[in-house]
Amino acid sequence: MALNNTYDARLAQQETAVGAGAQLLLLAFLGAAIGLGPAGWLTGLAFGIATWAVLNRALRRSQPLPFGPANRVTLGRAILVGGVTALVADSFESSPPLTLFVGLTAVALILDGVDGKVARRTGTSSALGARFDMEVDAFLILVLSVYVAMALGPWVLLIGTMRYVFVAAARVLPWLNGALPPSMARKTVAALQGVVLLVAAAGVLARPLTFALVLLALALLSWSFGRDIAWLWRTAAGRAGSAGYGAAVPSPVRPAEVSAAGRGRS
Template structure:
């Protein structure tokens, strides 16, 4: 049977499907070595299904015909995050293997800067790639913040929840969707979250030190979000002021009455 172009899956769909197969193999390897249980399988596969669907939909909306090298690197990171998700989910039943968990997280974070460099060097930077990279980072931070909540307290989940609270707020307040100016400090704060959570996950420092490190990272993240939100609000106020000034200075149109033609006498029309 020959599959025509109209019915054949596109390259992003094939890439996402291949990623799902690789994730299944990773979960099987973790299950056979350290164990992830049924809850780990469920969490990992659910994550993979959402990842695949979101990637395919995003590619079709943006007209992306192939993933490219940079997105493949990001997809590799995303698959590692799937393994981390399975281990963290299973940690609610029994202690997770710290060495394996930290190794997966470490490789995922190490690859964080690789996809961006590949995109710039190959001239394949896209809006989808940037969004894909950001969402993978955000979900990894969320999963790790849930994991360290065990020894440190559930306040740590705020680190992972900030991104999703911001997205939810932008649905209600469209002005929060405005593009933010690039800032190096924002990258530093984002990197600090990963470092702090990895240190706390590894458990190589005393609990009191981990508490201070993660709390400091949360404070810096809060400062970053407050500053960005304030900038967005000031930009919105400036935009409203400009619109209002333009509206007040534009002269009102004066209605012009059209001259009606004189009625034709009945004798002429007849």
């Protein structure tokens, strides 16, 4: 068993190394195709190195298991997100080719619906895979919000940062770490953010309509977060009441695949 675990761990590390190499190749392609500037290169490399380091650390801390086909799909999405991140960083100096930017982003968003199905069909669902999927989603939304904010204003950044603010608040308010029930509305609102931001980035709609669409997406996201926070507050208050006055209330445990901000494996 120990030998199998060591073998699986080595294979997983090899796959993340291949992913890091693929990220470098994508950046090299972007550099050759559009002349990626220093900001794009540095940001893309930083993303690739951080992804490789964090993923390897998570793999070492979890029970050694095969990397699995679903995680390969998510890793492929992460590589695409690294390319989008490099293009957005480069856009502060020169606008990226819209076709390339939209293409990379669209494929990353489409694959978001693939890794979860692959995990279920192959029986390889895991807390690590769900967390990996969710973090890639969240970072792509953050990067897209930065890009769209350059055209519509800094208020768009609320879409990309809301999840990270929630995570930071949960460190101070433990009741925010409570487990949330499954919600199709939460999944739909979360998926809608990427689609709306991509449409806004593509510039296919008139500016007033784009502004209204992104504002609606922000309103729906705020509603989703507010609803989940209210549910967590009521649940924590009910648990405290049932425990009795002055009794210690254990902190609820939040599964890695469920949060107020993301979908986990969709």
